Amino acid sequence: MGPLKDLLAKNKEWADKIKNDDPAFFTKLSKQQHPEYLWIGCSDSRVPANQIVGLLPGEIFVHRNIANMVVHTDLNCLSVMQFAVEVLKVRHIIVCGHYGCGGIKAALERKENGLIDNWLRHIKDVYRFHQAALDTEKDRLKRCDLLCELNIIEQVANVCHTTIVQNAWKNGQSLAIHGWVYSIEDGVLKDLEVTATGSSDISKIHRFK
Numbered sequence: 774m775g776p777l778k779d780l781l782a783k784n785k786e787w788a789d790k791i792k793n794d795d796p797a798f799f800t801k802l803s804k805q806q807h808p809e810y811l812w813i814g815c816s817d818s819r820v821p822a823n824q825i826v827g828l829l830p831g832e833i834f835v836h837r838n839i840a841n842m843v844v845h846t847d848l849n850c851l852s853v854m855q856f857a858v859e860v861l862k863v864r865h866i867i868v869c870g871h872y873g874c875g876g877i878k879a880a881l882e883r884k885e886n887g888l889i890d891n892w893l894r895h896i897k898d899v900y901r902f903h904q905a906a907l908d909t910e911k912d913r914l915k916r917c918d919l920l921c922e923l924n925i926i927e928q929v930a931n932v933c934h935t936t937i938v939q940n941a942w943k944n945g946q947s948l949a950i951h952g953w954v955y956s957i958e959d960g961v962l963k964d965l966e967v968t969a970t971g972s973s974d975i976s977k978i979h980r981f982k
C-alpha cells in the first residue's frame with residue numbers, strides 16, 4: 774500500500790496557502806490556543822466542525838464520536854470538556870448532531886451489531902424517554918430526524934448536568950451550551966433553541982446545591 778502521497782501533497786498545498794495569506798500564522802498558533810468554542814459533534818465524515826462554521830485552526834476545540842453523545846461515564850468526552858472549560862475557558866459548548874445520522878438509524882433498528890450496541894443503547898434510552906412523541910410519527914425518515922433532534926437536546930442536558938459545567942456557572946464563568954442540527958443535504962445548520970446559560974436552565978434533580 775502506498776504512503777498516501779496525495780494526502781501529504783494536499784497538506785503541503787494547504788499549509789503553503791495559509792502561510793501565503795499570513796506568514797506568521799503557524800508561529801503564532803504554536804505558542805498558544807484561545808478557542809472560544811467547544812464542539813461536540815458526530816464522527817460522520819460529512820460533518821467536519823471547522824469547515825462548516827468557517828473557522829481556522831485554533832478557533833474551535835473539538836470532540837467527536839458516533840452520534841455526538843455525552844455519556845456520563847465517558848472519560849474521553851469529560852476530559853475534553855474539563856480542559857475546554859477549566860483551562861481554555863471556552864464561552865460556548867455546541868452539541869451538533871445531524872439529520873440522517875447513521876448512529877441514530879442503527880439505534881432505531883433492532884439488529885445486533887456487536888460492540889457498538891453498547892454505545893447505541895444510550896440512544897435507545899433517549900428513544901425511551903420520548904417514546905410517546907416518536908411512536909406518533911409514522912414516517913420512518915421523519916421519526917429518525919426527530920430522534921436526531923431529541924438526542925441533541927438530551928446531550929445538551931447531559932453537558933449541563935456535569936460538575937464541570939455546574940461549577941463553571943457557580944464560579945460566575947460565562948458559559949452557554951447550545952444544541953444545533955446540521956443538514957447534510959444542504960450544508961445548513963439550525964439552532965434548536967435550547968441554549969442553557971445557568972443552573973436555572975436544568976431540571977431540579979440534577980442541580981447541585
Ligand code: CO
Pocket residue numbers: 815816817839840841871873874875876877
Ligand atoms: Co452521525
